[in-house]
Amino acid sequence: MPNRTPTALWAQQFRRSSASKTSLQDQIRQMLVAAILDGQLPPDAALPSSRELADQLGVARNTVVLAYQMLVDEGYLISRERSGHFVNPQMLEGRPGFAASPAADSGDAPSRPIWRQRIAHPPSAQRNIVKPANWQHYEFPFIYGQFDQSLFPANDWRECCMKALSIMEIRNWAPDLIERDDESLIQQIRTRVLPRRGVFAAAEEIVITNGCQQALYLIADLLCDEDTTVGFENPGYPDARNIFENRNARLLPLPVDSNGIAPDALGESLARCDYVYVTPSHQCPTTATMPVERRRALLDCARQHDFVIVEDDYESENTFSGTPHPALKSLDTADRVIYVGSLSKTFAPGLRLGYVVGPRELVRELRALRRLMVRHPVAYIQRAFATFLALGHHDALLRRLAHAYSERSQALMAALDAHLPEARYVRVTGGASCWVEGPLWLDAARLAVDAQAVGVLIEPGSVFFTNDDDARRYFRMGFSAIPLEKIEPGVRALAQCVRAQQPGG
Incomplete structure (x- = not known):
C-alpha cells in the first residue's frame, strides 16, 4: 500500500496570504496540483486525510474536502473507499522524469543543436524599449x-464579459472562426470607431489583429522583402522599425520636425520608397501632430511616386480637445493608405486588440496570412469588447x-x-x-x-x-x-x- 506523504510537507508548501484574493480552497488546489505536476508526489502516492491536512494548514476540514473533490473531478486524484485519496498515475504519463531517457542510458553525451548558428537574425539582438x-x-x-x-472601468468590463458568457453568446464565439472575425465587433468598428476618425469602410475592408504590433507584422510579412524600401520616421517607433528590418526591408530615415515629416522637403527621399510608415496623429515619440496641409502633400507624393503609406493611428483617441484629428486615411481617395488602429491601448494594453483597414484584396491576404499564425484573435475577447463599445462604455x-x-x-x-x-x-x-x-x-x-x-x-x-x-x-x-x-x-x-x-x- 502506498505510503502517505508527511503532513509537514504541506505546512511548508502552503503559504497562506491575507492579501491574496484567491479563496483558501483554490490555494489548496493550486498547491496540490503544483506538487503533482512538479514531481514532488510520485504516481499513486497517498495524500493525508482531509482532517490531518486541515489541522496542519489551519483551515476548516470542509475546505480540504471540497478541494480534494474538485481534484478528483479533474482527474488529478483518485478516491478509494476506506483508503483515502491518491495521485492519479495517468496524470503523470509521458511527463519528463517518469520514464528513462534513451540518451541517458547510453552513457554518451547527447549532441545538442548550436542555436546561435541556426538563428540567422536573432530578434533579441535588436534595440528595443526596455x-x-x-x-x-x-x-x-x-x-x-x-x-x-x-481609471480601469472594472465594473463595466465585468458586465460585458458576463454578457459574453451567456448561453446564447457562447454559441457565437466558442467555435473556430478560422479566418473570420466577430461580426459584431467589425460592425462596431465600422459604425462607432472609424467614423470618429473620418474613415468609412466595408466589413470586407477590416481585419482584427492581436494589437497594432501584429497588424504591422502582418503588413511587413506580406509586402516587404530585401528589395523593398520603407521610409521611416526618425525618431520613430522602435518595434515597427524592428519589424520591417526583420523582413529584410531597407529603411530610409525621414527626419521629423515639430509637425512630423515634411513631404515638400523630402520629395527626393520619398521618391525612393515603396512604403512610408508614419504616425501622424501623435508622432512616436515626439507627439507632434501632422497638419492637414502636410497630410495632403504626403498623399500627393504617394500618388506621384507610387508608394503606399502605412498609417499607425495608435493613439488617435487620446486627444484632450474631445475631437480626434481626421485620419490620413480619411483624406485618401486612391487606396494609398493602409490604416492601423488600436482598440486596447487606451483601455488595457494587455487585451491586445487592433485592426487594419485597407483595400479588400489586401485584407483578404492579411486574413489568410493571419490564419497561418494564430487563425484569429480570441473570439471571446472580441465579443466582450463589441459589447463594451455597443453599450457606450468605451466612449x-x-x-x-x-x-x-x-x-x-x-x-x-x-x-x-x-x-x-x-x-x-x-x-x-x-x-x-x-x-x-x-x-x-x-x-x-x-x-x-x-x-x-x-x-x-x-x-x-x-x-x-x-x-x-x-x-x-x-x-x-x-x-x-x-x-x-x-x-x-x-x-x-x-x-x-x-x-x-x-x-x-
Whole structure:
C-alpha cells in the first residue's frame, strides 16, 4: 500500500496570504496540483486525510474536502473507499522524469543543436524599449503604454464579459472562426470607431489583429522583402522599425520636425520608397501632430511616386480637445493608405486588440496570412469588447481618460518648468507622454539608471533614433500610469539626478 506523504510537507508548501484574493480552497488546489505536476508526489502516492491536512494548514476540514473533490473531478486524484485519496498515475504519463531517457542510458553525451548558428537574425539582438517588469513597484513610473488601475472601468468590463458568457453568446464565439472575425465587433468598428476618425469602410475592408504590433507584422510579412524600401520616421517607433528590418526591408530615415515629416522637403527621399510608415496623429515619440496641409502633400507624393503609406493611428483617441484629428486615411481617395488602429491601448494594453483597414484584396491576404499564425484573435475577447463599445462604455472611458491625462500633462509640464528649466519639451496636447530634450551634456541612458535607483522610471530616447549617437540627451516621460499627486515630486527627484550629471556640479 502506498505510503502517505508527511503532513509537514504541506505546512511548508502552503503559504497562506491575507492579501491574496484567491479563496483558501483554490490555494489548496493550486498547491496540490503544483506538487503533482512538479514531481514532488510520485504516481499513486497517498495524500493525508482531509482532517490531518486541515489541522496542519489551519483551515476548516470542509475546505480540504471540497478541494480534494474538485481534484478528483479533474482527474488529478483518485478516491478509494476506506483508503483515502491518491495521485492519479495517468496524470503523470509521458511527463519528463517518469520514464528513462534513451540518451541517458547510453552513457554518451547527447549532441545538442548550436542555436546561435541556426538563428540567422536573432530578434533579441535588436534595440528595443526596455521597461522593468515590476514597474508598479516604483513610486514614480513615468513610463508609456501602461494602464492605471484607478481609471480601469472594472465594473463595466465585468458586465460585458458576463454578457459574453451567456448561453446564447457562447454559441457565437466558442467555435473556430478560422479566418473570420466577430461580426459584431467589425460592425462596431465600422459604425462607432472609424467614423470618429473620418474613415468609412466595408466589413470586407477590416481585419482584427492581436494589437497594432501584429497588424504591422502582418503588413511587413506580406509586402516587404530585401528589395523593398520603407521610409521611416526618425525618431520613430522602435518595434515597427524592428519589424520591417526583420523582413529584410531597407529603411530610409525621414527626419521629423515639430509637425512630423515634411513631404515638400523630402520629395527626393520619398521618391525612393515603396512604403512610408508614419504616425501622424501623435508622432512616436515626439507627439507632434501632422497638419492637414502636410497630410495632403504626403498623399500627393504617394500618388506621384507610387508608394503606399502605412498609417499607425495608435493613439488617435487620446486627444484632450474631445475631437480626434481626421485620419490620413480619411483624406485618401486612391487606396494609398493602409490604416492601423488600436482598440486596447487606451483601455488595457494587455487585451491586445487592433485592426487594419485597407483595400479588400489586401485584407483578404492579411486574413489568410493571419490564419497561418494564430487563425484569429480570441473570439471571446472580441465579443466582450463589441459589447463594451455597443453599450457606450468605451466612449465614456475616453472622456474620463481625456480629463485625467489633461490634468496629468499640465502637472508634468508645470513640474518640468519649475524643476528642469534647462530642459525643452514638446508641449502636450494629447496622448499620454511627453518628449523631453535635456541639456547638451546630458546622458539620458545614465540618467535612467540613476533615476531608477531613487524610484523614478523614464525611457531613454536613443532607442527611437536610427543612429542613437545623435540622441543621447533625449528621453520620454509617460503619464498614463502615474497618479497625479506623484508627478511633481517625481520630477523633483529626477531633476536632482540631472544636476548630478552637470559638469562642475
